[in-house]
Amino acid sequence: xxxxxxxxxxxxxxxxxxxxxxxxFVGVATALAASWFTAKLMFAGTAHYPMAYPMGGWAAxxxxxxxxxxxxxxxxxxxxxxxxxATVYAAAYFRSERxxxxxxxxxxxxxxxxxxxxxxxxxxxxxxxxYLALEFTILSAAALIVVQGRLDAxxxxxxYVLASLAGSLTFLMGVGFVYAITGSLNSSAAxxxxxxxxxxxxxxxxxxxxxxxxxxxxxFWLPEAHAKAPAPVSxxxxxxxxxxxxxxxxxxxLDLFPGDLRRNAGPMVGTLGTMAILLGSIxxxxxxxxxxxxxxxxxxxVGFLFLFxxxxxxxxxxxxxxxxxxALAHGLAKASMFMFAGAVQVGAGTDQLKRASAWNLPVGxxxxxxxxxxxxxxxxxxxxxxxxxxxAWELGxxxxxxxxxxxxxxxxxxxxxxxxxxxxxxxxxKRTISRWMEWSALGLAGSAVGLxxxxxxxxxxxxxx
Amino acid sequence: xEQHLIYAxxxxxLFCLGLYGVIAQRNLLRKIMALNITGSGVFLLFVSIAQRDxxxxxxxxxxxxxxxxxxxxxxxxxxxxxxxxxxHRETGRQTLRGEPSREEEADSQRxxxx
Numbered sequence: 001x002x003x004x005x006x007x008x009x010x011x012x013x014x015x016x017x018x019x020x021x022x023x024x025f026v027g028v029a030t031a032l033a034a035s036w037f038t039a040k041l042m043f044a045g046t047a048h049y050p051m052a053y054p055m056g057g058w059a060a061x062x063x064x065x066x067x068x069x070x071x072x073x074x075x076x077x078x079x080x081x082x083x084x085x086a087t088v089y090a091a092a093y094f095r096s097e098r099x100x101x102x103x104x105x106x107x108x109x110x111x112x113x114x115x116x117x118x119x120x121x122x123x124x125x126x127x128x129x130x131y132l133a134l135e136f137t138i139l140s141a142a143a144l145i146v147v148q149g150r151l152d153a154x155x156x157x158x159x160y161v162l163a164s165l166a167g168s169l170t171f172l173m174g175v176g177f178v179y180a181i182t183g184s185l186n187s188s189a190a191x192x193x194x195x196x197x198x199x200x201x202x203x204x205x206x207x208x209x210x211x212x213x214x215x216x217x218x219x220f221w222l223p224e225a226h227a228k229a230p231a232p233v234s235x236x237x238x239x240x241x242x243x244x245x246x247x248x249x250x251x252x253x254l255d256l257f258p259g260d261l262r263r264n265a266g267p268m269v270g271t272l273g274t275m276a277i278l279l280g281s282i283x284x285x286x287x288x289x290x291x292x293x294x295x296x297x298x299x300x301x302v303g304f305l306f307l308f309x310x311x312x313x314x315x316x317x318x319x320x321x322x323x324x325x326x327a328l329a330h331g332l333a334k335a336s337m338f339m340f341a342g343a344v345q346v347g348a349g350t351d352q353l354k355r356a357s358a359w360n361l362p363v364g365x366x367x368x369x370x371x372x373x374x375x376x377x378x379x380x381x382x383x384x385x386x387x388x389x390x391x392a393w394e395l396g397x398x399x400x401x402x403x404x405x406x407x408x409x410x411x412x413x414x415x416x417x418x419x420x421x422x423x424x425x426x427x428x429x430k431r432t433i434s435r436w437m438e439w440s441a442l443g444l445a446g447s448a449v450g451l452x453x454x455x456x457x458x459x460x461x462x463x464x465x
Numbered sequence: 466x467e468q469h470l471i472y473a474x475x476x477x478x479l480f481c482l483g484l485y486g487v488i489a490q491r492n493l494l495r496k497i498m499a500l501n502i503t504g505s506g507v508f509l510l511f512v513s514i515a516q517r518d519x520x521x522x523x524x525x526x527x528x529x530x531x532x533x534x535x536x537x538x539x540x541x542x543x544x545x546x547x548x549x550x551x552x553h554r555e556t557g558r559q560t561l562r563g564e565p566s567r568e569e570e571a572d573s574q575r576x577x578x579x
Contacts, residue, residue: 128530128533132533132537135537135541138541139540139541139544142544142548143544146548146551149551151552151555151556154548154551154552154555155552155561157548158493158545158548158549158552158561159561161541161544161545161548162487162496162497162500162545165500165541165545166484166487166500166503169480169483169484169500169503169504169507170484172507172534173480173506173507173510175530176507176510176511176514176527179511179514179526179527180510180514185526
């Protein structure tokens, strides 16, 4: 379990020290090794979960404990699949960079640091380590956004850093409250009792995490940061980094928060989620650039994730399966879309919908269409959106349903609009695009199809019946 | 009032002041400083928690967390400052967006009148 953190961090150090082709080699080798160990965890089975790993043999109250269960394994697998394909994509994307440019020197170390940070978030067993892992992830992610040194990317990254740090400190304040109340940092030891101090602790923790996971109205930093980043970075940011905040929020929501806070905050978070779905989709419909369109789509999809919170009181039932499914499906599909958008940008020299064309990217276009179908839930059962509708119906909370259905329709509309432009425009110039970029986008879209195909069995295997 | 309660209340005031500053200030340097004030508020809370149940000595866990937190705050401040500097180098502005900040306006007015 510890390998998942040590290998990326060790690889990051190696990549920083080596030069030239060595960086690429270390990057790819570390990616393969980290994925190998994630696969090993997966094949070890989920029967003995939840599992604790005391670091250095020091037991929990004194030492630092890592924790693994079905939900964390699901997120580790998502991080691993997305980062592995994105590593292949990045190797092709940065091939044309000069070897002494900032991007060539710093991309691989930061890339591996970010991956290690993400794994640490998903494995952290106590609140303070969660905070540290989140900080690691943010700082390396923001540095990755500016790795090519363009001004609009710097603006996006600084907005992201300022918003995220404010969120982190709010979260840390909440951690202080929890420690003051319980005298422990273990996030799953026992739920807080229902009293005013516990309510405030929960509000601070949740508030900080909502800023990090960009739920409306805290989405303001996301579109620019995600759209201006280099394409492989955008893919991981939208697919996994946003989910880190969401993962911690859901963990605390179910394990730590007092029941009355869940009941009171549930409808509020659900309303914000619905607004994020509707406004995010409408904003996506208005965009004139492909990458911004895909970024606003993330704002909307995060809304779907948090709409589930309104129906989640316990880790069970349709809503619990649906929220994990939505996190995985959105991660795979969105990473594939950002990879396609990056290939369009490289191929056409621009991602403006008026001029960009996808005629020279048949494989990438196929990936975009498949991911679009997954994202909009346009297949039998409706995927996570279907489960969301089912959960709302079973609870008798029908008022969540129009927002979901409208959201699905709007998703179809903005993706269809993007495709219409990309098909209509003739390619202005022929620039060769590495086939690796297109095929890694298709690989992720294929993984999303695999997930949708076996969703029931897979999610039952991860989370238990 | 007990001593640790005074610290805890002060930490809340600092925290809220800092968050207000991050949102309300337009100058990037002020925003970053406001974040540091927020951080000080959080750290002060941890210190006051440590003192709360003290019999012979204070609880060491919050102290360890404050130390780690300070390291994180230092590195993220350094990174944010580096980004702010490159914005200033590229645009000559101390704000995120196009419009000049109040101080810069005052500066340019002073230059015009002088």
